[in-house]
Amino acid sequence: xxIGVIGAGSISGxxxxxxxxxxxxxxxxxxxxxxxxxxxxxxxxxATHTYTGYHELLANKEVEAVSICTWNNTHAExxxxxxxxxxxxxVEKPLCKTVEDALAVEEAVKSSGKTLQVGFVxxxxxxxxxxxxFIDNGDLGDIxxxxxxxxxxxxxxxxxxxxxxxxxxxxxxxxxxxxxDICWYLMGKPKVKSIRGNTYHQLxxxxxxxxxxFYKAADYDPNKNTVEDMANALITFENGASLMVDVSFTLHxxxxxxxxxxxxxxxxxxxxxxxxxxxxxxxxMLNATPQTDHHSFNFQQAFQNEIxxxxxxxxxxxETRSPVSDGVEMMKILCGIxxxxxxxxxxxx
Ligand SMILES: NC(=O)c1ccc[n+]([C@@H]2O[C@H](COP(=O)([O-])OP(=O)(O)OC[C@H]3O[C@@H](n4cnc5c(N)ncnc54)[C@H](O)[C@@H]3O)[C@@H](O)[C@H]2O)c1
Numbered sequence: 001x002x003i004g005v006i007g008a009g010s011i012s013g014x015x016x017x018x019x020x021x022x023x024x025x026x027x028x029x030x031x032x033x034x035x036x037x038x039x040x041x042x043x044x045x046x047a048t049h050t051y052t053g054y055h056e057l058l059a060n061k062e063v064e065a066v067s068i069c070t071w072n073n074t075h076a077e078x079x080x081x082x083x084x085x086x087x088x089x090x091v092e093k094p095l096c097k098t099v100e101d102a103l104a105v106e107e108a109v110k111s112s113g114k115t116l117q118v119g120f121v122x123x124x125x126x127x128x129x130x131x132x133x134f135i136d137n138g139d140l141g142d143i144x145x146x147x148x149x150x151x152x153x154x155x156x157x158x159x160x161x162x163x164x165x166x167x168x169x170x171x172x173x174x175x176x177x178x179x180x181d182i183c184w185y186l187m188g189k190p191k192v193k194s195i196r197g198n199t200y201h202q203l204x205x206x207x208x209x210x211x212x213x214f215y216k217a218a219d220y221d222p223n224k225n226t227v228e229d230m231a232n233a234l235i236t237f238e239n240g241a242s243l244m245v246d247v248s249f250t251l252h253x254x255x256x257x258x259x260x261x262x263x264x265x266x267x268x269x270x271x272x273x274x275x276x277x278x279x280x281x282x283x284x285m286l287n288a289t290p291q292t293d294h295h296s297f298n299f300q301q302a303f304q305n306e307i308x309x310x311x312x313x314x315x316x317x318x319e320t321r322s323p324v325s326d327g328v329e330m331m332k333i334l335c336g337i338x339x340x341x342x343x344x345x346x347x348x349x
Contacts, residue, residue: 095327141266159217170227197337
């Protein structure tokens, strides 16, 4: 299966490595606005075709499927063009910047009949798969509350990530998308009813801070920053369940924090920072630790599973685990949080 990768920056490395490990995939074409970057990756991974314009890559009839690893503001247009050119698509999270764009991508998926997988990579992680199996077998009962935190004390990636025009927002759309999605997915994808969100622009990007390293965009530039540095929200669903979330690119916190917890009427689960199943038996509370090689999100393994799954989906062996409809719902939630914050009141759906 001949693969094209559009966007050869930081995260593309995880796509390239995983395709290289998949026996059915061949890294065939690479496109980046930055020609040197595309050529370097082509040399490293043996791709025979490089481009600086994605339309040219899509015009190559041999390309069967593409990974889109570009700035968020380009996801929708590239995904639609790729689908119309008859390619299967794996698009990095977030699906796009707005609900309107998300619906347009969904329409293109329907009319093309091709597969589109949204890069909700946490769904493909082993710790998620373990918890999902407990949930599907009823061990947690009805999940009525979830709580997710992804706080970076220092970690605004700069460049396009910090430019609202290109990113759509800060830590909420970049990090929040992962943890909101994973809770929502494990809660059984309930319909959203209302959202109350807050975003804060209090600390800037703190590029003045020395002695600490963090994830950076390929074209790191600390001089522009138009995104929030912190966001929180309470999301309520039609079935009465609720989800509380907070995220930051920077915060006066002692350390980074990652937590994803789900609470049901029969049991609970902690996905992050370390896998745990919580229940009660014979009047005794039990904390059970599943025995697994990775007790939290394992980046490499999750990306490999995601790419393998994408390839299997194209081959018709599996149904995608992160379809475009879920990408649309996630855009409704993320945009709802921004809207609620802007209006200073709860948003009803
Ligand atoms: N799943 C994850 O855990 C994860 C992690 C990091 C980033 N991401 C997502 O991956 C995407 C890329 O992030 P990154 O960190 O690699 O950014 P990056 O800035 O390091 O790389 C983006 C690359 O895309 C190229 N590009 C932008 N627009 C283009 C276009 N129209 N045509 C061709 N090339 C174009 C840029 O030149 C750059 O090389 C974003 O959507 C981001 O949200 C996902």
